Amino acid sequence: MKAEQLLKKRDAKTLPHLEQYAPVWIVEQKVMEDEDAVQFNVVFQHHLYGWVNRRYRYDGFNDVLYHKGQTMFTGNAEVVQEKEPYIVTAVADIPNSYGG
Numbered sequence: 001m002k003a004e005q006l007l008k009k010r011d012a013k014t015l016p017h018l019e020q021y022a023p024v025w026i027v028e029q030k031v032m033e034d035e036d037a038v039q040f041n042v043v044f045q046h047h048l049y050g051w052v053n054r055r056y057r058y059d060g061f062n063d064v065l066y067h068k069g070q071t072m073f074t075g076n077a078e079v080v081q082e083k084e085p086y087i088v089t090a091v092a093d094i095p096n097s098y099g100g
Helices: 003-021 077-081
Strands: 025-032 037-046 050-059 064-072
Touching (some): 003 064, 025 077, 037 077
Antiparallel strands (some): 025 037, 050 064
């Protein structure tokens, strides 16, 4: 599968899951066309844990999004926020996002 197709399928699966945490930034991404997969890291402000860095893997063949772990974000959040978010929101609703 081509990278463009993989990213569209990944977005269709990922956006509904991550929109509750918006704004969300992709800070790292690796498209693996030979495996029909995309591995990526997102950064956002979690209502319980503060700024977090989550890793996901999207399997395009099976159309499954895997959560690969979460760590505290140790980078500079101000630098991340200077970039255009992957998921934009007019008003952040961090307190009402899911606790997971």
